[in-house]
Amino acid sequence: MSKFDWSTLRALAMSGIVATVASVAVLPPQVAMAQSAVVRGLPDFTDLVDQVGPSVVNIRTREKASDRSANGMDEEMLEFFRRFGVPIPNMPRPQRPQRPQQDEEAQPRGVGSGFILTTDGFVMTNAHVIDGADEVIVTLTDKREFKARVVGADKRTDVAVVKIEATGLPAVKVGDVSRLKVGEWVMAIGSPFGLENSVTAGIVSAKARDTGDYLPFIQTDVAINPGNSGGPLINMRGEVVGINSQIYSRSGGFMGLSFAIPMDDAIRVSAPLRTSGRVTRGRIGVQIGNVSKDVAETIGLGKAQGAMVTGVESGSPADKAGVEAGDIITRFDGKPIEKVADLPRLVGNTKPGTKSSITVFRRGSARDLSITIAEIEPDKPAAKAVEREEKPKASSIGQQLGLSVLELTEAQKKELKLKGGVAVATATDAAARAGLREGDVILSVANTEISGLKDFEAVVSKADKSKPLSVLYRRGEWAQYAVIRPLR
Numbered sequence: 001m002s003k004f005d006w007s008t009l010r011a012l013a014m015s016g017i018v019a020t021v022a023s024v025a026v027l028p029p030q031v032a033m034a035q036s037a038v039v040r041g042l043p044d045f046t047d048l049v050d051q052v053g054p055s056v057v058n059i060r061t062r063e064k065a066s067d068r069s070a071n072g073m074d075e076e077m078l079e080f081f082r083r084f085g086v087p088i089p090n091m092p093r094p095q096r097p098q099r100p101q102q103d104e105e106a107q108p109r110g111v112g113s114g115f116i117l118t119t120d121g122f123v124m125t126n127a128h129v130i131d132g133a134d135e136v137i138v139t140l141t142d143k144r145e146f147k148a149r150v151v152g153a154d155k156r157t158d159v160a161v162v163k164i165e166a167t168g169l170p171a172v173k174v175g176d177v178s179r180l181k182v183g184e185w186v187m188a189i190g191s192p193f194g195l196e197n198s199v200t201a202g203i204v205s206a207k208a209r210d211t212g213d214y215l216p217f218i219q220t221d222v223a224i225n226p227g228n229s230g231g232p233l234i235n236m237r238g239e240v241v242g243i244n245s246q247i248y249s250r251s252g253g254f255m256g257l258s259f260a261i262p263m264d265d266a267i268r269v270s271a272p273l274r275t276s277g278r279v280t281r282g283r284i285g286v287q288i289g290n291v292s293k294d295v296a297e298t299i300g301l302g303k304a305q306g307a308m309v310t311g312v313e314s315g316s317p318a319d320k321a322g323v324e325a326g327d328i329i330t331r332f333d334g335k336p337i338e339k340v341a342d343l344p345r346l347v348g349n350t351k352p353g354t355k356s357s358i359t360v361f362r363r364g365s366a367r368d369l370s371i372t373i374a375e376i377e378p379d380k381p382a383a384k385a386v387e388r389e390e391k392p393k394a395s396s397i398g399q400q401l402g403l404s405v406l407e408l409t410e411a412q413k414k415e416l417k418l419k420g421g422v423a424v425a426t427a428t429d430a431a432a433r434a435g436l437r438e439g440d441v442i443l444s445v446a447n448t449e450i451s452g453l454k455d456f457e458a459v460v461s462k463a464d465k466s467k468p469l470s471v472l473y474r475r476g477e478w479a480q481y482a483v484i485r486p487l488r
Contacts, residue, residue, distance in 0.1 A: 061133035113190035113231030125230030127153040152273030175239025190231030217259040224258035282350035282373035285316020298470035306330040311478040321371035325479030326472040331359035402429030420451030434482040
């Protein structure tokens with residue numbers, strides 16, 4: 001090591017160079033971190049736009065002039081207001097030239113976005129973008145236009161596939177949604193308000209948002225507006241991870257919350273659309289609801305989980321399997337049901353005819369049931385409410401709970417397809433606060449099945465009136481729990 005030259009140091013100090021070097025050498029940690037952040041910088045989306053942009057298309061729809069909206073507002077904007085529950089502004093109707101009655105020429109209806117799924121012309125978009133259209137026009141970034149054929153649309157997931165007659169098209173790369181992380185940068189390309197090839201960017205705000213029965217949405221803060229619907233959500237690797245579908249808004253415009261259909265779900269839906277034009281889903285024939293913390297604790301379930309069966313359709317797979325109103329479905333084919341939305345997704349994605357297993361929690365214990373999945377069908381109308389043919393004497397045993405109940409007649413049991421239970425004649429005080437009312441049918445109390453008036457009186461008379469009491473009751477066609485709490 002060479003000897004330090006003090007004369008050189010003095011010369012540098014006089015020139016101010018040493019002071020500069022020293023100030024750099026002893027930077028505070030906060031400044032050093034800030035400089036590190038500056039070095040990292042913000043993402044540059046230019047390469048992604050060049051890479052994915054050619055795969056994004058503009059979609060215009062047309063309909064017959066006689067079917068056009070009468071209020072004069074742009075149909076895409078009307079669809080936007082209808083879809084997200086925003087009141088339609090009271091705007092004056094623009095004056096338009098009168099057209100001959102017989103003129104059925106297709107007129108512009110709305111605008112949306114989409115992206116090329118395959119090189120041979122399959123294009124993915126939202127179902128609501130093409131819903132009700134007589135013509136669908138797809139425009140590529142090179143300005144070529146094609147009249148598209150609607151292959152299939154699924155309104156439950158808002159996914160649609162259309163086909164244009166072209167080959168050698170620039171298809172998107174589909175990303176792995178499971179790798180997507182909250183806080184990750186993402187980008188959208190679409191046609192907001194008809195402005196083609198508009199690019200917006202932001203981050204993933206949350207995953208698995210429950211805004212629908214069949215889809216756990218990706219939430220972002222990417223600016224999405226009418227016309228962006230059906231466009232791709234793109235990660236920093238240039239892969240499509242979602243389809244921009246919904247926003248939350250009180251004003252009619254973007255307010256910082258947008259939602260995209262996860263691409264893995266969209267691909268799963270698009271496969272049957274491309275082969276058969278429709279999606280088949282499984283069903284078991286139950287009406288379900290949430291399990292509250294209070295209910296879970298009072299019936300011995302422990303934590304709030306699963307899907308509570310509030311009604312069982314007569315003759316359905318669930319009915320044949322022995323599922324009862326008041327059951328808590330905690331597992332389906334071995335997969336846990338953490339929240340109520342998990343069950344319709346798992347059942348819906350199961351092929352009709354499949355033999356599956358479900359685990360239900362009933363009156364304090366779990367049991368496994370075998371069930372054969374049926375194909376989903378339109379909901380049946382609700383059954384008639386309880387109609388009392390006679391007025392038997394009401395029991396007063398439940399008065400401390402605010403309940404007065406009646407024995408069900410055989411005709412009522414047959415009408416409601418029930419083996420037992422008691423009808424609520426009056427509900428006051430604690431029972432009324434719990435939500436019970438006249439005409440409800442009590443099926444169980446404190447996890448004990450009620451076959452008639454004697455059972456009800458026996459269970460209630462033994463119950464600790466100082467503790468909450470769980471009551472399973474039926475109102476109309478559906479059953480639910482109530483927790484009757486004594487006054488403190």
